[in-house]
Amino acid sequence: MAKKLSTEEILAAARKESGKGEAKSGKPADESPAEETGQASEEQPVRKDSVPARPAAAGKPKSTADILAAARAQAKGGSEESESRPAAKPASKAGGGAKSTADILAAARAQAGGGGGEVKSAALKKATAAGDKPAAPAGDKPSVQEMLKAVREGKPVPKSGEAKKTMPPRPERPAPKKSAKKEERRNVLLALVTTPFAFAWTCFSTASLAATLGVARFMFPNVLVEPPSKFKVGPPSDYPFGGVATKWKAQFGVWLVHAEYEGQNLIYALSSVCTHLGCTPNWLESEQKFKCPCHGSGFFITGVHFEGPAPRPLERVGIRLAEDGMLEVDKSKKFQQELGQWVDPASKVVIS
Amino acid sequence: MHSHPDLTSSVIQGLGAFYLVLFLMNAIYTYFSFKKGGHSKFLERLTGQEIPAAAMWALYSAFLLMIAVAHLTSTSSPNAFLFKLPEWVKYYVDVIVADPVSFSVLSVVLFALMILLREWWVKPVVAWILLNVSVIALGLSMTDWDFRQIVGKPDNVPIVAMLFIVGFFTWLYFRRAIENDKRIDEGRDVFEKEDNEKILVWPDLVYTELMCMVILTVILVAWGILLHAPLEEPGSAVKTPNPSKAPWYFLGLQEMLVYYDPWLAGVVFPSVILVGLMAIPYIDFNKGGNGYYSFKERWFAISTFLFGFLPLWVAMIILGTFLRGPNWNMFGPFEYWDVHKLEVLYNVNLSEYFWLYSPEWTPWVGAMPVAPPDASLPQQARIIFLREAPGFIAVIVYLAVLPPLMAMTLFRTYFLRMGFLRFMVFSNLLLMMLALPIKMVLRWAFNLKYIIAIPEWFINV
């Protein structure tokens, strides 16, 4: 095991890289392990805790973190070796090989940020930065830096560097446009990094959509337990004059009233919804009024409001004498007194 | 009449514990009074001798202890127990409190007294006596079955606690404000300036907050375990519980709904309240009381706010919680909740008053215009506006003509210092706040239902 990265090391390396990408490129020699053990303490405190640990770790008994890191490094390294073929997706590979979070982030940032021209420079910068510590990993397994270097030397950097050069000869291809071609390649890079996210978001949106549709489905139940809006309430003789039948209130929300209104002897159905704020009033037999428990509105037996805040009379619903001699209430029709609708014959049954 | 026992032995035991707590509170107070020393001027005038105030309190505490012991060890029949509220007190309290007029008058009078007698009641002794009086009144009232039903209801218990808390914080404000008022009069620095020692957020503040958090959590847990939240019957679209009460903090709004149309009391006024409270910093030009308590320097702002908060909000919560019963009728705290209590009201719209047509007496008015059933919309609109013209004029006068009048008379200095726009916002907010008591008075005095009543379009004011 030439190099095992403990978590701290990975972090330190990440910090170093992201922090000093620029500075390092100036003095690559600093990175050699021999110097670091001696110099680093004074000159570059940041590096001190990161790099020197590496040589030391080789001889030390392995801590769990070390073992894990080693395993991780091997796994990654192995996968990278097998993919030593010219990577069409260099930046992302480099990011993966580097296995430091910062690298991945940097790569992602470089790509995401540079939708246009910046991609190249950022990627380049990153590549150089990463490639600046070549000497450190001398072991048999390829190190991060080696991978990066290989990646840089192999395809991607020349490619990104030559992109403009190689561009001119291509127009003869059936491809739509130069810029489109270029875009396409970037899109591939972009897609590789963003694919997991895109996938996750797609899954998420699909699931949310499905859930929403599932909820919407509840609006259309298979079975409606609502009472039908039209129902028979028995013959008129069931309703003696001056009485309010409350037996339909619990199920249908109507009172059947037989009373006199404007000189007519009528049976009508009043909706049991308060015209103030929609509570359900109660019929008080002894007071001969409907009284609302919420803010105290009171209504006469005719449904006309007389006390409390209700601004208008209770609403009537449709009623008619069906052909079989039964009264039929139709809740789908409403008749409001203040709109002059109580004169409508469908709002009452006249008893002669 | 109902036949529930006013007193049972378990109630007597509970009251014994209640008085025991009161005794402990007073014993502690006695201790501090003793440490402080001092004589009671009142007793000196009475007896001509110097009697230490602590002696008074010791006597009183001993009395409370005896009462507590009497409750706890009582073996006589609860019916023969003597220490309870006399019936005539219950009767008069019911008569005064169960009527919206006297209730509101009472709350406004108390509010006025609170402001006028502020220098008297902020004294710790006076406040302590008031607290004792209210606690004993509560204990005595508990001997009534109906009172226990409503006050002891688990979801009303915190409201009783809230009343004491509101009282305490109002007292605290007035105490510090009056202290500062005195200092300002004497030309000294205000208390906040003198006592400007700074403490650290960490650990002082954070530690205090932590302790508060822990204590409140304990209270909440204990409360949740000891008092079971009452669940009502399953909800039903065609059955409303009677009475049907909003959550306690919305009872002010529900009370407003008794006097106003839903869209006004349920939408417009709550928004105006919120926006109005937010607007206060922008319409306030008074730099007095900035960073310190003071009543004199901002008596108008404080009184206005407290009027909106105490008589118009807290008193409405009391009214809604304890006094509104079945059919939203008002019941006294010692009154049985009779579903058939009859309250005769007959409310009439302003337009109906105005168009009271009688050919001999008011021939110049004419009959109330009524739109023919087949009227087109513009036709209908014209007739409705004509019919409701008195109401429209009243509202426009109230909201548009009154502010300039206020600016020219009562609020001259305010207008000059605020400028036109701010003054208009200010005066309209003030008028809207007063609209509630005004409408209440109109309802009680004239059975007025709506000033503008357009049920056809669901607009009523």
Ligand code: FES
């Ligand atoms: S809902 Fe019936 S009075 Fe308010």
